[in-house]
Amino acid sequence: MSVSVRRIYEPPEPDDGLRVLVDRLWPRGLAKEAAHVDEWPKGLTPSTGLRQWYHAGEGSYDEFRRRYEAELDAPEAAELLDGLRKSAREGHVTLLTASKNPDGSHAHVLAELLGG
Template sequence: MSVRVHRVYDPPEPDDGVRVLVDRLWPRGLAKDAAHVDEWPKGLTPSTELRRWYHAGEGSYEEFAERYEAELAAPEAAELLGHVRELARERDVTLLTASKSPEESHAAVLLRLLDEA
């Protein structure tokens, strides 16, 4: 099965499979029924502190990715990552994010970790 990243504002596609919102906050201006989100594991998202640090421009994407991976080692996050990994073994999974640059976001880190499994 495949895992991919899409912006949550893009319309759903027939081959999206399970649509998993990987942002801590609900996307601005998007109605919940219009998002077609199947799961929203908030515990899998970067901490508020890490998110604010990265968006303030205080560090590089590489450092953000390292810090986020360290957060994903915590028990709750590791369990949720395992759940998404299991979903991806059974079906296609689309990670949804409101990030304007998904390729340099936490969603890209998740995609890499899920692809490595």
Template structure:
């Protein structure tokens, strides 16, 4: 099974499998039916504080990834992460984000964790 990371604004593709939105906020300007989101586990998203810190340019991507992984170890997030892991065991999963740079976002960190 594999995990893909794509922008939520990109059209859905048949090989996407289960489409999981991994942003805490719904993407601006996107109708819910157009997004074709199958799951939205908000507990696996970075906290608002961490998101603001990263977007303010106060730290490196590597430090952000470390802090995000620490947040994912908390009880509620860990339980939600296990739910996404189960989806990965069952088939193809696409993590969706509104980030303009998905390869340097929390979605990439999450994909790496799910593939290990």
């Protein structure tokens, strides 16, 4: 499987493959045409409550990861995750996030779950 994580504010690269925005909210100050997003599966993003809890600094990354993985077990999210796994088996998938620290974000959790 071929999966990578990049900030959406970085310019697209020819080897990005399928570009998937994995944030619930559209990134500030970025025109949709400039983002070159192929898919935006909002059902794969952390819930608003979980996102706000984590960004408020109320818990550790490990606890965030545990809660997020539990959310990904829900039927809609699990189906979307399976679809991304299929895409990653067929070609490269780039998960896009506006997070300033992609390695400490939900995008990194998704990449690991996808085998990236």
